[in-house]
Amino acid sequence: MKFKSCAILAFAILCIVFTKVACETEPDKDDPTTTVTPEPPKKTPVKDSKLCKKCICDIQNNFLDCNEKLGDWFSSDQWNDLTNGDVVFKTIRLEHNNLTTIPALPAYGVENLYLAFNQIENITLGAFRNLSELVNLDISHNKLTTKTLVPDVFQGPYSTSDYKPLPKLRSLNLGYNDLHSLDGDIFEHIPQLEELVLCSNPFQIINKNAEVAISGLAYLKTLDISYLEIDELPETVLHGPRDLNTLLAAGNEFRSLPDGLEYAQNLIHLVLNENPIENLVGDNVFPNMTSLKYLSMSFMPKLYKIGPGAFSELQNLTELILSDNKFLNEFDELAFSKNVTGGPYLDYPPLEHFFLNNCNLTVLPKPLLVRWDKVKVLDLQYNPWRCDSSNDYLINELIGHVNKTNSILAKNVKCAFPDELKDVTVLRVADEHLVQTPGASLVWIGLLVVLLIVIPTVVAAYAIKKRGCFGRFRRSDSVANRALYNRTSFNEDFHI
């Protein structure tokens, strides 16, 4: 990142230098007397063009950055600078330019076109037809509506009888617009899409048309349906795209796991953050998804319980992120295990990264996993851990493993109970043996003996020696007599 901004800065400086040079030579160029012979159309150096005075031209990386620089589309002169230039910009950024529409764009070899953060409301039919190399198109953060986003905006080149698909388009970002649905045929000209981002559009429901549109994308690998305000996912959405490997569905209204996850047999990454799922118990546990490796369920506003078998069918899971689930308090020790063989052994996912930070967990049961030693990153920070014998495994084994593999992650693993160990790190509790454990209990019994028997005896002996036996006995006698007296007088009162 730093390198990138440095590179951009360097080019900005270069561009300024070139601008100066160009300014000085311009009069010559424009002087009609110097153009004597009509030369064949020659590629003009783009870096000397007027466009590169306005935008940042990173010639080396074929990158044209016009973010916030134009306030409108390229003028025809600027297009000429581009199309006649000696360099083809593979990446063009036109963000924050107050564009309201996308006109029919001239033939140009751009591969990545970023049009986010404008006010684009509508797109000319076939706008991208002549961008034969276009791979990635980002129209996020605009004002597209279901009405203006019609299938023919993605028309490809016209052949004798029909429009051909846009040949190379693979990634389309329609996030942060005003889409309530999608036309059922919206992708008819771009059926080979591999990545579709729809996040942050007010869908509220994936209706039949949108379902048809998405499930028809047979080559889709990544689908982002985060923040669509939906509480259901039609099963076909996961049924159609056979190669789907990444599904992002954060920030929706799912109260249980989306239906049809079992059809996503090639899914590797799944993000379900910020959904109001309360628990993973009973039928609401993950189905057989053997290819899933990465699962994130963070910032769940209601999740309090992970029950038996919740993750048992995720037998290839290596990374599980359950952080910032403020109410998560119950984690069943059978959440991961699966009785595959019917024999005495259980199978567990091969977890390597396991994030449980900022939850409400008090104990971590040992049987939750078997190969704890294979967990390379275990984040247990900021939970109200119980520091007594009920949390024996965390205190006596795991925290040492965490400290050894990632000592920084041991820092904020602190006790909340009992009161006398509040805010003490579990690592310190382990290191200084502050908790009674089966092995250490003899020490504690010894200590108790000292506290309860030896010390009072010594004190008593000292007192006896000082006051003498009679003084003490006499005093207790008088106390006993007083009690007796009180009792009889009470009885007498009662009889009268």
Ligand SMILES: *[C@@H]1O[C@H](CO)[C@@H](O)[C@H](O)[C@H]1NC(C)=O
């Ligand atoms: C876009 O419009 C706003 C408001 O009119 C203006 O402040 C801003 O400078 C414009 N952006 C560009 C790149 O012209």
Ligand SMILES: *[C@@H]1O[C@H](CO)[C@@H](O)[C@H](O)[C@H]1NC(C)=O
């Ligand atoms: C796109 O290409 C076609 C065929 O070459 C041409 O007729 C048309 O004018 C081009 N469109 C634009 C906007 O340049």
Ligand SMILES: *[C@@H]1O[C@H](CO)[C@@H](O)[C@H](O)[C@H]1NC(C)=O
């Ligand atoms: C769509 O764009 C055209 C210009 O191409 C404009 O006249 C029209 O008002 C736009 N329609 C909407 C709904 O924004």
Ligand SMILES: *[C@@H]1O[C@H](CO)[C@@H](O)[C@H](O)[C@H]1NC(C)=O
């Ligand atoms: C789970 O899915 C895999 C791959 O589709 C399949 O081979 C396996 O038999 C399934 N297991 C169960 C228990 O359904």
Ligand SMILES: *[C@@H]1O[C@H](CO)[C@@H](O)[C@H](O)[C@H]1NC(C)=O
């Ligand atoms: C599970 O992971 C292993 C190792 O990465 C891989 O070889 C195997 O194909 C995965 N299984 C499935 C069903 O994807």
Ligand SMILES: *[C@@H]1O[C@H](CO)[C@@H](O)[C@H](O)[C@H]1NC(C)=O
């Ligand atoms: C955390 O769990 C405890 C029980 O261990 C419960 O009393 C408390 O209300 C929980 N806190 C939150 C924020 O859910």
Ligand SMILES: *[C@@H]1O[C@H](CO)[C@@H](O)[C@H](O)[C@H]1NC(C)=O
């Ligand atoms: C697995 O299931 C079989 C049959 O239900 C049972 O006999 C066995 O004890 C189970 N294994 C474990 C480790 O629970």
Ligand SMILES: *[C@@H]1O[C@H](CO)[C@@H](O)[C@H](O)[C@H]1NC(C)=O
């Ligand atoms: C924790 O790890 C640090 C750094 O590796 C080490 O210096 C320290 O002794 C460890 N503490 C305990 C209690 O094991």
